[in-house]
Amino acid sequence: MKVVIAGAGAVGRSIAQELLRGGHEVMLVERRIDHIDQAAVPAAVWVHGDACELELLEEAGLQDYEVVIAATGDDKANLVFSLLAKTEFGIRRVVARVNDPRNEWLFDASWGVDVAVSTPRLLASLAEEAVSVGDLVRLMTLRQGQANLVEITLPVDTPLAGRAVRTLTLPRDAALVTILRGGRVIVPQPDDPLEGEDELLFVTSVEAEEELRTALGVNGFRTTAS
Numbered sequence: 001m002k003v004v005i006a007g008a009g010a011v012g013r014s015i016a017q018e019l020l021r022g023g024h025e026v027m028l029v030e031r032r033i034d035h036i037d038q039a040a041v042p043a044a045v046w047v048h049g050d051a052c053e054l055e056l057l058e059e060a061g062l063q064d065y066e067v068v069i070a071a072t073g074d075d076k077a078n079l080v081f082s083l084l085a086k087t088e089f090g091i092r093r094v095v096a097r098v099n100d101p102r103n104e105w106l107f108d109a110s111w112g113v114d115v116a117v118s119t120p121r122l123l124a125s126l127a128e129e130a131v132s133v134g135d136l137v138r139l140m141t142l143r144q145g146q147a148n149l150v151e152i153t154l155p156v157d158t159p160l161a162g163r164a165v166r167t168l169t170l171p172r173d174a175a176l177v178t179i180l181r182g183g184r185v186i187v188p189q190p191d192d193p194l195e196g197e198d199e200l201l202f203v204t205s206v207e208a209e210e211e212l213r214t215a216l217g218v219n220g221f222r223t224t225a226s
Contacts, residue, residue: 001025002065006051006081007072008035011097015071016041027060052080054088063089070096070113075103079111086112115142136213139201147173147205152216156196159217166190171211174204 001024005012008030016026020043027045030036038046049056051072062068068085070078078096085091096111098104098118107116117140140149154160160168165176165188179186180199186192194200204212 001067003027004029004060004062004065004068004085006030006068006070006077007097008037008041008046009071009073011073012069012071013037013040015069016044020044027065029056029060052077052084054084057084057089062091065091067091067093067095070094072097073099075099075106079106079113082107082112084112136209136216138209142203147203148209150202150204150209150212152200152202154194154196154198154200158194158196160194161196162193164190165192165194169215170202171204171208171215173208174202174212177201177203 001019003019003024004027005016006029008016008028012028012030016028019026020041025045026041026043027047028041029047029049029051031048031050033048036046036048038044047056047060049060051057051070062085068081068091070081070085072078072081075098078098082094082096086094093114094112095115095117096107096113098107098116101118104116104118107113135152137151138148139151141147142149168176170176176188178201179188179192179194180201181195181197200216202212
């Protein structure tokens with residue numbers, strides 16, 4: 001996979017290193033000369049310039065890449081880069097970093113964003129998830145805001161204990177993707193029994209969240225969305 005990352009600060013470089021370790025091709029675009037550190041990510045292609053400038057992106061050959069990541073520390077720059085990537089270059093997958101949770105509502109399809117990652121919201125959600133038992137916790141927004149990754153930790157005395165996964169009556173647009181049990185990551189099979197204190201991860205549409213909450217007998221719903 002060929003990926004372009006706008007923003008080569010600590011976040012952008014870390015993402016690039018992970019992708020390169022996975023065998024992907026990476027280009028880093030950075031306008032600040034003090035952030036250009038080719039020695040830190042020598043396997044990446046480095047471009048010095050403003051990722052919001054159409055001419056620069058054309059010269060860099062953005063059209064030849066499959067995925068772009070807007071990872072700068074400026075939400076305005078991330079939005080403009082995302083929009084250019086989607087509308088001018090037809091990039092299939094646009095992932096954007098949200099620095100200020102108050103701006104999260106902007107990061108949707110109208111700005112070319114497929115997936116928005118709000119670090120403050122994600123960290124808050126993970127902290128909340130660690131102590132929220134019996135509540136549905138939204139961890140991440142996916143697919144241009146049309147779906148979410150949500151989590152529920154079953155109470156110790158859950159009435160679902162001992163029931164097979166196949167017996168759950170889930171909404172049409174919700175899927176159980178993982179069960180976290182102790183130190184194990186379980187890919188759920190139809191006959192797997194549920195246990196108290198299981199952490200269940202679902203991908204669900206926004207519209208199906210309330211139905212999912214009811215189906216699981218969840219007490220409440222928690223989100224850190226602004």
